[in-house]
Amino acid sequence: MADKRTTLDEFVGELKSGMTLGIGGWGSRRKPMAAVRAILRSDLTGLTVVSYGGPDVGLLCAAGKVAKVVYGFVTLDSIPTDPHFKAARQSGAVEAMEVDEGMFYLGLLAASQRIPFLPTRSGLGSDVLVVNPTLRTVRSPYDDDEELVAMPALRLDAAVVHVNRADAAGSGQVLGPDPFFDELFLGAADRRFVTTERIVATEQLAEEGPIQTMCISRLLTDAVIETPGGAHFTACVPDYGRDEGFQKEYVAAAGDPDAWAAFRERFLAVDEDGYQAATREAADERAAAKAAKEGA
């Protein structure tokens, strides 16, 4: 089997400004954040980001990397909206394609199946068809005569997803309860990257979890990158939950230019090892502050 192991730097090196990039996960859950941080450190710009959006979208917007966002929602789950995405939309800094989250799924599925669209009832009657004037409906060729939305394929130049375990050949394993749509992001993309908490020997995968957890086959991957803590601060159960304290810090910093500059300096202007060290230190500081408050 081919050895597909590579690095975050090589991942970024394969991307080009103006590309359409799919990002796996859902909201603030199992996002390939180490890969996102690597893009933040790069000189890439003008990306079209296709995502069940969370802080991946917010961070990329804040760094001026994004020309367009394709989404059904952008949320931090425990906090309803992402402040940077809000700001980017409200200032008109990014173009947007907002669709129903089921339509989004069908767009990825159509791209994975190499067909131009898939029909769905979802979207009919809503402003999704108004604000996306390029969307078309299609009439059933059968006797029912139904007229449905023709959700176009969401073809991606590249996609990146984050999983709990993978082997060096690019088979990926999701140990948490929901594989989300990662398989389809990879299926819809020309270049396919998997980041993982840990690269293990292939025979180790069956010891980590049952066969249903081995949901990403190496047919869907070109490269695999070991990034421990690579989904932080989003949830990556069972390895770790969402870092709610850090997520709150992220949101608080976004509200103030000086605080955001300090946040960026401390957490984003450093490499991935530096990020992991800084966030551990920040967690210790929050714990100490909490203890002091409770002791007072």
Next chain:
Amino acid sequence: MTDTADTGVTRAEYCAVACAEVFRGDGEVMASAFGTAPALGARLARLTFAPDLVLTDGDAALVDGAPPLGARPSSLVLESHMPYRRVFDVVWSGRRNLIMMASQIDRTGNQNISAIGPWARPVAQLVGVRGAPGNTVNHTTSYWVPNHSPRSFVDQVDVVSGVGYARAAAAGPSATRYHQIRFVVSNLGVFDFATPDHVMRLASVHPGVTVDDVLAATGFALVVPDDVPDTRMPTAEELDLLRNVLDPRSSRDREVTS
């Protein structure tokens, strides 16, 4: 917390019972409920008059019974695996009954959770349309608005996320076929669309609220029948379940205070 004089039932408890009524009569469907009153309503229904209702753990599983709010994951009895990809199979099959929240709702039942102001450049970007367009044309949908005001009950929503009656009708038979907006429950009352042209009607007021209170808080011409009943009282069993089993910490009374 507003105690009505003789019963001690709080406004939030009327809201929970009104939300439970959303699930009456549907049999074996998946209940999804956003917000505290809807979450309690679905559980109340499951434990009383809708025993076949299927509840979720809010993550990727269906659960047996009706766990209290904030129950530890390890205490849940799991029934079935329900990751998001499978949720869409349920949505599109119609075997679901949903209470969503609405930042704005209008006279014909359109809901908005996408953006305030023009979509192209919003004054306030909200979460996004999420599954609202698909939900509303595929299965029964209701709404929960805990802060009834002229800003939430508007003449026309800014971005149609969930599809109301007039928009569904204009879109044609494929949009109306499985479309039903059953109820809107607010902190002031219960609303339906049981009018000839499917515009919103006041179905009941929560005890302690007057029809004038509702009209003053509504930004459009609401249909008001000659006799507006009170929202029904919780039964003794329902009150016991709410207070002692499902929500002993009274989070319901923090979501709705009056």
